[in-house]
Amino acid sequence: MKMAINELNSLCRSALEGSGWTQGDCEDAADAAVWLQAMGFDGMEAINGLLGVAREEEYVVEPALAGKPGARAERKTSCAGLAGCLLAFELAWARATQAGTGTVRVSNALSPRLALYGLKSMCARGRRFDLSWTDRVGRHFAATSGHEEYPAYLGFNAHARTMSLQIVVRCTSDAAAFDAELAAAQNMAGAIDAAELDARYREALWRGIDVDDTHVDRLIAWKSKVLVPASHMSREQGAGGADDGF
Amino acid sequence: MTNDAIMDEKQGRVRGMGERTPSAPLRSPDITNRTERLGAMHGTRLSFVRSLVRRMAYDNWRVRVTRMDLNDDGFGVCIYTIEAYGERYSQVIFSQYLDDSERTDRVIAQKWDITSALICGVPSAADIEYLRGNVPLQEAGRLRANDLVLCRANKSVRNFGYVVDCLAAGKQPDPAAFERVGYLIRTTAVYGNGKFGIADYPRLVDSQAFDRGFAAQMCAVFVLRDFSVRLVEHVAARRNPRAAVKLAHSFRRYLGVGNATGLGMAPFLVRHPVQVDQWIRARETALARVLAVESVDRGAVERAMGLIARAGRHVAQVHTDHPPEAARNALILDELPRLARELQITCEQKGAFRWSKLLSWATAQLSCATQEILVTVLIELYPELVDSIECATPVDDALTLDPDMSVGELLALVERDYGWVMEQPAAQRDDDHFFWYRSAEKEEPRLGVRAQEAGAELEQPLDISRQVLWLHTKLKTQENDARTVAEFVAECIEYRALVRRIQTLASHAYGEIRHNLLARDMLPIDLMRAKLSMFGASKFDPKSNLWVRVTLYQGAPTLDDLSPEMVDDWAFPCVPGGHERGDA
Numbered sequence: 001m002k003m004a005i006n007e008l009n010s011l012c013r014s015a016l017e018g019s020g021w022t023q024g025d026c027e028d029a030a031d032a033a034v035w036l037q038a039m040g041f042d043g044m045e046a047i048n049g050l051l052g053v054a055r056e057e058e059y060v061v062e063p064a065l066a067g068k069p070g071a072r073a074e075r076k077t078s079c080a081g082l083a084g085c086l087l088a089f090e091l092a093w094a095r096a097t098q099a100g101t102g103t104v105r106v107s108n109a110l111s112p113r114l115a116l117y118g119l120k121s122m123c124a125r126g127r128r129f130d131l132s133w134t135d136r137v138g139r140h141f142a143a144t145s146g147h148e149e150y151p152a153y154l155g156f157n158a159h160a161r162t163m164s165l166q167i168v169v170r171c172t173s174d175a176a177a178f179d180a181e182l183a184a185a186q187n188m189a190g191a192i193d194a195a196e197l198d199a200r201y202r203e204a205l206w207r208g209i210d211v212d213d214t215h216v217d218r219l220i221a222w223k224s225k226v227l228v229p230a231s232h233m234s235r236e237q238g239a240g241g242a243d244d245g246f
Numbered sequence: 247m248t249n250d251a252i253m254d255e256k257q258g259r260v261r262g263m264g265e266r267t268p269s270a271p272l273r274s275p276d277i278t279n280r281t282e283r284l285g286a287m288h289g290t291r292l293s294f295v296r297s298l299v300r301r302m303a304y305d306n307w308r309v310r311v312t313r314m315d316l317n318d319d320g321f322g323v324c325i326y327t328i329e330a331y332g333e334r335y336s337q338v339i340f341s342q343y344l345d346d347s348e349r350t351d352r353v354i355a356q357k358w359d360i361t362s363a364l365i366c367g368v369p370s371a372a373d374i375e376y377l378r379g380n381v382p383l384q385e386a387g388r389l390r391a392n393d394l395v396l397c398r399a400n401k402s403v404r405n406f407g408y409v410v411d412c413l414a415a416g417k418q419p420d421p422a423a424f425e426r427v428g429y430l431i432r433t434t435a436v437y438g439n440g441k442f443g444i445a446d447y448p449r450l451v452d453s454q455a456f457d458r459g460f461a462a463q464m465c466a467v468f469v470l471r472d473f474s475v476r477l478v479e480h481v482a483a484r485r486n487p488r489a490a491v492k493l494a495h496s497f498r499r500y501l502g503v504g505n506a507t508g509l510g511m512a513p514f515l516v517r518h519p520v521q522v523d524q525w526i527r528a529r530e531t532a533l534a535r536v537l538a539v540e541s542v543d544r545g546a547v548e549r550a551m552g553l554i555a556r557a558g559r560h561v562a563q564v565h566t567d568h569p570p571e572a573a574r575n576a577l578i579l580d581e582l583p584r585l586a587r588e589l590q591i592t593c594e595q596k597g598a599f600r601w602s603k604l605l606s607w608a609t610a611q612l613s614c615a616t617q618e619i620l621v622t623v624l625i626e627l628y629p630e631l632v633d634s635i636e637c638a639t640p641v642d643d644a645l646t647l648d649p650d651m652s653v654g655e656l657l658a659l660v661e662r663d664y665g666w667v668m669e670q671p672a673a674q675r676d677d678d679h680f681f682w683y684r685s686a687e688k689e690e691p692r693l694g695v696r697a698q699e700a701g702a703e704l705e706q707p708l709d710i711s712r713q714v715l716w717l718h719t720k721l722k723t724q725e726n727d728a729r730t731v732a733e734f735v736a737e738c739i740e741y742r743a744l745v746r747r748i749q750t751l752a753s754h755a756y757g758e759i760r761h762n763l764l765a766r767d768m769l770p771i772d773l774m775r776a777k778l779s780m781f782g783a784s785k786f787d788p789k790s791n792l793w794v795r796v797t798l799y800q801g802a803p804t805l806d807d808l809s810p811e812m813v814d815d816w817a818f819p820c821v822p823g824g825h826e827r828g829d830a
Contacts, residue, residue, distance in 0.1 A: 004391065006440025006447070023707050024743030059736070081739030086647075087732075094649040094732035205449045208391040228694070228701030230687035238692035238699070239352070239508065239685070239792070 001216065002208035009034045011219045012047055018225035019051045025082040032085050032117030037211065038204035039197055041113055044215040049111030050082070051222050057110055059083045061095050062103040076107075084109040084167045089118045089129065092171035096127065100174045106167040109133065115167045116142055119151045128172045134162045141188060150197040155188030267631065270537035270602055272530045276666060279526065281761040285772025286574070286615040288622040291629065291814065292532055292637050293782030298464045299802055300633065303812040305330060307455075309469065309805055311476070312368075316341060318484040320477050323378070326469050327368065331454035335394070337364045337469045338377050341477060349400050351434045351506040353690045358384070360431060360473070364395035364466040366445075384435070385688070389444040394456065395466040396444055397436040399474075402504060406430050406478060409493065413482035416489040424500060425821045426565050428785060428797050430474040432504025436463045451640050459521065459638040460781065467798055471503045472805050496822035499807070502800030505783065508793040509691040512763070512773040513682065516708045519747065519757030520643035525780045526756035528637030529621075535631045536624045537602040546627050547593045551586055553623040553817065558582045560784070560818035561619075568788040574615050581616040626817050637780070647746040653734050654727030656745065659752055660718050666760045667714045678712065679766035681705035693770060693792060711762040713744050784819060 003011075012030035021029065029050055037043030061074040081087065088104040095102025109115075112133035119131045119142050127146040132139055139160035144151040228234065277283060289296065302309070307330040316322040326337040339362040348357045361382045369377065380387030384398055405427050412419040438460070439447040447459075456462040475498050482490040493501075515522055539546075561575050561582075588607055593599045601624055608617045625632055651659075661668070667675070681702045685692045696702050707713070720738060731749075735742035751757040759776075761768060771788045778786070783796035801819025803812055 001388070002391070002443060004440030004443055004446050007443060008440075010440075022740050022743070024746070025739070027743070077736070079736065079739065081742065083736070087736055087739075087742070090647050090649040090732040091736055094730040097650045097730075205446055206391060208443065224686070226684065226704050227686040227689060228683045228692070228704050230685050231699070233699055234685055234692055234694060234701075235687070238694050239690055 001211060001213060003211050003216075004208055005034055005038065005204060008037070008209055008211060011216070011223060014226055015047070015051060015219040015222035018222040019053075021050065022081055025085070028085045028117075029082055029111075029114060032114040034209070035117050035120065035201075036113060038209050039116075039192075039200050041116060044211060046111045046113050048215070048218065051218070053110060055080055055082075055110075056108045057083045057106055058108055059088060059091065059104055059106045061091050062105065079106075082110070082114075084112060084118075084133075085114040086118045086121055088115065088167060088169045089122050089171070092129070092169045093122070093125075093127065096171040096173040100172070102171045104167075104169045106169075107164070109165040109167045112165050112167050113140070115169065116140075116151070116153065118169070119144055122146065122171075123148050123151055130170045130172075131168070133167045134160065134164060136163065148194055150194035150201075152194055153190075153192040153197070155191040157187050158189065159187060267535055268538040268540075269531065269534040272527070272534050275526075275755050275758070275760065278530060279756060279758060279760045281759065281769065281772040282614055283618065284759065284776035285769060286618040287776050287779035288618055289779050289782040289784060289817070290529060290532070290622050290625045291817065292528055292625065292632060292635060293780055294458070294460050294464050294638055295468070295782030295799055295802065296814070296816075297458070297636070297638070298461055298468070299799075299808070300812075300814055302330070302465075302468075303803065303808040303814075304810050306810065307808065309472075309808070312336075314476070314480075316477070316480055318481070319343065320481040320484075323374070324473055324476070325369070325374075326473070328364075328455070328465065328469070333453060333455050334367055335364060335455065336368055337362060337466060338369060338374060338381065339470070339473055340378065340382050342382060344400070346403065349403070351400060351432065353435070353508070353510075353688050355434065356386070358382075358398040358434065359401045360399040360470070360477075362395075362397050362399075362466065362470060363389065363393050363444075364397075364462055364469070365393045367392070385442060387442065389442050391443070391445050391449075393444045394450070394462045395436060395438050396442060397433055397463070397466050397470070399431040399433045399470055399503070401431050402427050402429060409478050410482045410485065413479060413493060414486040414490050416486075416491050418491070418494050419497065421497075421821045421823060424497065425563050427504070428500060428800050428819075428821070429471075429502050429504035430478055431470065432506060432795075433467060433470065433798075434506055436467060438463045447640075457640060458636065459640070461638065464781065464798075467503050467505075468802070471501070471799050471802075474503065475501065475804075494822075495804070495806075498804050500801055500819060500822050502784070502797040502802065502819075505778075505796050505798055506789075506793060507774050507778060507796065509682075509693060509770055509774075511777045512770050513691055513706060513708055515759060515773055515777060516710060516763070518643050519751055520641055520645075520754050522759070523751070523754035523757035524639075524641050525637050527754075528635050529625070529780075530756070532625045532632035532635050533621055536628050537600070537605065539601060539628065539631075540598065542593065542599050542601060547589065547599075549627055550589060550623055553626055554582055554586045554589070554619075556820060557619050557623065557818045559820045563821055564785055564787065566787045568790070571786065571788050574613070577613050578616050578619060581612045582619070585612060585616060585620060622817060626815075629814065645743070645746045645750040647731065647735065647742070648749045649730060649732035651731045651749065652727060653721060653724045653729045653731065656731055656734070656748070657718070657721040657724075657727075660714060660721065660748060663748065663752060663755070663758075664714045664718070667711050667762075668718065670711075670762065674762060674765055674767070675711070675715065677762060677765040677767075678709070680764050680768065682708045682763070696764075707743075709762075709764050710744075710747075710758065712764060713741075714748075717741050717744055717748075 012033050013026050016026040033043035033047035057079045058076050060076045084106045092102040092104045122129050123144045131142045138156040138158040140156040141154040142151050309328050312327045313325040324339045328335040344359045363381045450456045561578050681694050769791050771794050785797045787795040801816035
């Protein structure tokens with residue numbers, strides 16, 4: 001069925017609430033899933049990866065070069081929330097402020113492609129970000145200069161397909177010092193540039209987003225978990241509207 | 247930087263403002279954003295309906311009926327075409343029979359007298375058939391990305407039938423009938439922004455007619471208002487073609503569209519703090535410009551006296567069975583003559599008279615409710631200073647985390663901007679009497695009493711005050727003040743949403759409602775009134791603490807009145823005499 005962006009977003013957010021995600025994560029993941037769906041990255045599969053699952057993402061903020069501020073070693077940390085959407089980028093940003101470059105690796109990522117939305121959120125904030133994530137299709141690459149509306153999806157390397165779901169985010173506050181390790185992947189396919197992503201967004205805005213009924217039904221089922229069953233008391237004392245005979 | 251400093255710095259930079267307009271200091275959010283003050287607000291000339299009607303008139307919008315297929319009972323379809331700025335829209339209205347037993351304004355209703363959609367372009371026959379199959383179903387139907395607004399309305403059983411009877415008998419209604427109920431129909435929902443498949447708001451950003459927030463919804467209600475009069479005249483004329491008369495123009499102008507508003511507006515205000523900041527800041531900016539007027543002429547004083555008198559008549563015509571509202575109106579009626587007297591005395595004293603002097607006096611001597619009437623009056627006096635302030639331009643209301651801020655800086659920010667949380671009396675601060683939730687019954691927003699009702703574990707996070715307290719306590723226990731906020735929220739994920747809210751609102755001082763929204767003394771109608779005032783509603787008639795009846799467009803120009811020469815002066819509408827003859 002065709003759905004409006006805000007309509008689908010609201011449904012996704014409620015479904016995530018129903019699955020127990022905290023506020024902040026719910027909004028981010030819903031925004032991400034809907035944006036990915038509009039961009040043709042199967043956002044509904046991405047959100048399915050978050051519904052009714054154990055939170056087992058772990059992240060590590062990699063130490064910067066020795067002698068740099070913030071060059072302390074970090075341990076791998078379990079995340080009670082969603083690391084692989086915006087949080088990884090925020091951590092990378094903070095480390096880059098201290099050390100010039102910040103790299104965050106997320107392992108056991110629940111839905112790695114959500115990170116592409118995290119990258120999109122950083123697009124206009126003035127810093128270069130590079131992103132890669134792995135899934136059963138392969139290893140994907142994307143980047144932004146920090147001065148754009150959309151990131152560039154550089155494509156994926158099918159030879160790197162893996163069952164290990166991992167996200168690597170790198171933020172560089174000093175572009176000159178950037179080591180282009182992440183962007184230097186080979187044999188990539190399926191690149192999508194910013195102009196195409198913008199066109200896809202406008203298409204979604206003007207025509208709506210296609211969503212399978214089965215996905216909608218699943219989201220509704222999760223959403224229903226945050227709805228409080230009606231009672232006589234709630235209807236009589238808690239509801240806003242009533243009739244006054246005028 | 248303090249809130250006051252932020253406000254001073256921002257004063258010249260609100261979008262739509264001229265840089266050189268003199269301005270007094272803005273009132274503090276500690277004044278404006280308290281629920282008592284929000285619950286006393288009135289519409290101003292910046293309100294959305296006022297701003298929209300000005301644009302319709304001054305920019306030569308062309309709004310006309312292009313199809314009206316109604317039977318003798320007024321059931322059928324009516325289509326309006328709206329042309330503005332080279333854009334064309336249509337409003338398709340379905341009127342149907344509704345048994346009295348099925349007529350309810352509750353969200354849980356499934357059938358309505360009137361249903362309507364505002365759409366892009368001109369509908370084809372196929373479009374009309376599609377809309378006919380879906381619009382009357384409202385939430386149970388599906389709209390398309392070309393459709394902008396979905397709404398419905400019920401007739402005022404008392405007024406509609408009475409007015410038909412009068413007009414059919416060739417006479418005008420008794421004005422007293424409109425004092426109690428100043429409308430023929432009342433909307434029970436006006437949906438936009440993606441609901442049920444209709445267009446998302448960002449799509450309208452490219453529209454010159456509807457790029458402002460809620461402009462499309464407000465336009466749909468304006469068209470429904472016109473339709474309500476055409477409908478009542480149509481039914482009267484079919485009933486008695488020889489003798490029926492049209493409704494007197496003064497009545498057509500006075501009658502608005504009723505609206506019943508429930509709890510749904512309260513969560514909106516909490517979830518869209520940047521918009522709330524935009525709305526209140528615009529209003530306060532307008533007030534500050536008026537307060538900076540150095541030379542108040544006699545004409546302005548006389549206009550103010552006239553508006554104060556009109557406000558008194560308006561308030562006297564508000565009928566409410568809600569004891570606190572009735573008491574507040576009585577207090578206003580007691581205080582307005584004092585305000586008028588003070589204005590007379592002060593402006594006759596030697597030396598330059600400034601409005602700030604009168605407002606200072608009112609702040610010290612009068613209730614909050616009367617002060618807010620004075621605010622509306624003052625803003626009304628100087629269109630040339632305030633009409634350029636646009637308070638509904640598209641705004642990016644994303645809440646963004648500043649990862650670099652240190653935990654120590656965040657603590658200082660919380661203590662600076664949320665002092666109102668920490669300074670509450672302990673009993674108020676810790677009061678979690680209510681919880682907000684969504685009911686399984688059509689997802690209606692509801693309010694529960696924690697100690698008495700099930701469902702608190704599913705409460706919606708509207709408890710900003712309580713969350714801030716918890717965050718403050720957590721921050722005080724952090725050993726490393728230099729640690730970044732990014733690290734803090736990664737570890738304490740439950741605070742991430744709140745932290746980015748606090749950080750974002752550091753530059754949006756009017757964004758937060760300064761009250762514990764779980765406390766026993768919290769009145770949801772105060773929150774609703776704030777938003778409805780921004781819309782431009784009048785005649786606030788709370789039916790309980792949880793919902794309120796208001797009227798939109800009461801006193802507004804009619805479609806026929808729209809022209810570049812229109813006089814935009816309809817604050818505090820009052821019932822007219824209706825003595826002019828209605829043409830047959």
